[in-house]
Amino acid sequence: MKVAVTGATGLVGRHLLRVIAAKPDWMPIPVSRAFLDLRETDRIVPFFLNLRPQAIIHTAAVTGVDACEAQPDLAERVNHLATVEITKAAEHLDIPLLYLSTDFVFDGQKGRYREEDPPHPINVYGRTKWQGEQAVQQWEKHYIVRTSWIFGVGGKTFFSQLPHRIQQGQPIQATTDQWSCPTYAPALAEQLVRILEEGLPYGIYHLPGEEAATPMEFVETLQRTVGVRFDAVPVPREKIHRAPRPRMTILENHLLKALGIWVPGYSQFLRKFWQDAVGEKRRHIP
Ligand SMILES: NC(=O)c1ccc[n+]([C@@H]2O[C@H](COP(=O)([O-])OP(=O)(O)OC[C@H]3O[C@@H](n4cnc5c(N)ncnc54)[C@H](OP(=O)(O)O)[C@@H]3O)[C@@H](O)[C@H]2O)c1
Structure with a gap:
């Protein structure tokens, strides 16, 4: 099966390419x-019609x-309007489209969210990703998979960048009033x-790592797991973020888990994450 992956240079995109390449046929x-x-x-649309994939996984986004x-x-253009066009392409080709979405489609008031809960985003990112979801639903053969706080070597998020920042001796500020589920990109x-x-x-499916935390709890668990000492300063979320962030968006995986598809909690990946990040840095030293 020929699977087109948008966002091929992104954190999830790169791991998807590796996983797909390892599958026979x-x-x-x-x-x-x-x-x-x-x-x-x-x-x-012309690009995909020319490419003729047999499935599309759409991870690209701002x-x-x-x-x-x-x-x-x-x-709006990349997260919403481009998704409208990718959906049209999937429909023309009559192929499945898997769209990676986010816990930030929710406002965080309810705290824990099931697949059928109505979205209510509170920032531009969440709104445009939800518009993307609505576009994708116009084509019958869609999977919308919501996940949260993805981390892995080479990623751009706070969690992904932690080993590098710790090793550089950069100050670490972590929020204590935000809860979600960190999700390890390779898994x-x-x-x-x-x-x-x-x-x-x-x-629509939820696929988060099966363990919730605040960013500060993630930092403390990383410290304990890999035995590295550094100072982390607790901060409220409005102090370090420009866009409003939902307070608690814990995605509950009801549907996929019943089918045996789930991602283990973040803490069991921290040792490997740290070792890979440190190894990556060494490889870049001339
Ligand atoms: N990161 C998270 O914590 C998180 C949480 C929940 C859901 N998600 C969703 O998961 C998906 C993947 O996230 P990720 O962490 O892998 O993201 P990422 O590392 O930031 O990668 C984003 C990808 O989108 C591409 N992209 C952005 N603008 C583009 C444009 N104008 N044309 C073509 N490609 C463009 C980037 O290409 P360049 O490398 O060229 O910029 C990159 O390959 C996203 O849809 C995101 O909304 C992410």
């Missing part, structure tokens, strides 16, 4: 900005929550591919 088709800039929405707030037009990619491989019923 599967072939990943990386779709990166160099081939298709998603701001050029007119190019999207993912910086504060960047989306600063550039709402860009977020997430494995499970995402299973959704396509096993031909699950189309629909």
Whole structure:
């Protein structure tokens, strides 16, 4: 099966390419900005019709929550309008489309969210990702998979960047009033591919790591697990973020877990994450 992966240079995209390439009879088709800039929405349908994939996994997005707030037009174009076009392409080709979405489609008031809970985003990132979800639902053969706080070597998020910042001796500030489920990118990619491989019923799914934490709890667990000493300063979320953040968005995985698809909690991946991050840094020393 030829699977096109948008966001091929991103954290999840890179792991998806690796997982797909390892499957007999599967072939990943990386779709990166160099081939298709998603701001050029007119190019999207012809691009995919020419490529003729047998499935699309759409991970590309403007993912910086504060960047989306600063550039709402860009977020709207890439996260929403480009997704409209990718959906049209999937429909033309009559192929499944898997769209990676986020816990930030919720406002955080309820705290724990099931797949059927109504979204109510409170920032531009969440709103444009939810618009993306609504676009994808126009094509019957869709999977919308919501996850949260993805981390892994080479990622751009607070969690992904921690080993590098700790090793550089940079000050660490972590919020204590935000709860969600950190999700390890390599493990997430494995499970995402299973959704396509096993031909699950189309629909909306939650696929977070199975353990909730605040960013400060993540930092403290990392300290304990790898035995590295550094100072972390607790801060409230409005002090360090430009865009409003939901207070608590713990995604509950009811549907996929019943089918044996779930991602273990973040704490069991921290040792490997740290070792890989340190090894990555060593490889870059001339
Ligand atoms: N990161 C999280 O904590 C998190 C949590 C929940 C859900 N998600 C969702 O999961 C997905 C993957 O996240 P990630 O962490 O892997 O993101 P990431 O590392 O920030 O990667 C984003 C990807 O999107 C691409 N992209 C952005 N603008 C583009 C454009 N105009 N044209 C073509 N490609 C463009 C980037 O390409 P360049 O490398 O060229 O910029 C990059 O490959 C996203 O849809 C995100 O909304 C993420």
